[in-house]
Amino acid sequence: MSTTQTTTTNWFFACKTSDVPTNGGVCVKYKDEQIALFYFSRRDEWYATQNLCPHRRQMALSRGMTGTVKDEPKVACPFHKKTFSLADGRCISDETECSLTVYPVKIIDDLVYIGVDTLFAAI
Template identity: 70%
Template structure:
């Protein structure tokens, strides 16, 4: 079973848990996410890109929208690394963004929002900033 990989984790596997910082919502089963790839998760009206970087044994979540042309597409992008920084490349124009900081690595000013991910017993949770709900 995967262990929690990032930040604080919820204590149980209920659909949604709120701690000091985050509201953790249940996204999907870990098996629903392709190895070294991403899926798009619906959270209320928001779209979150969720990546299982199997090769690094890590999970990442970011906004699904690429800020360059405002396209809901990052979850369909290829992931990889640049000098060991994990990144995702937008399918449209191959702008790349750090999966950790959200910073655009292709030299543009735009950045994306990243979210913490927690995996407990094969269930994947994404943490939304608590006041954002």
């Protein structure tokens, strides 16, 4: 008997769009995870990443500075200034191996939903 694993995306309600500051972020709690949620008003784009900065292991990214590097959306840790891509989570400020987990975001009727992957084992 073999076991296969499948992944499904579960969408959870995070907040209202009005709860997120323009060109800023908030921290959203999902089960035991802290997720940083960002809204770029000038790009009209939403992003979600882990809130934990992998560099110094502090829950701080939702308070980071957002901006762009070569038209790529990014967030800089407010404490250490490590810069990460909001699109794919990689560190763009240097050549370190640390990166962020990113989550899909969707907006439905001014409500923000974040997608979290769940792994299932099927026999």
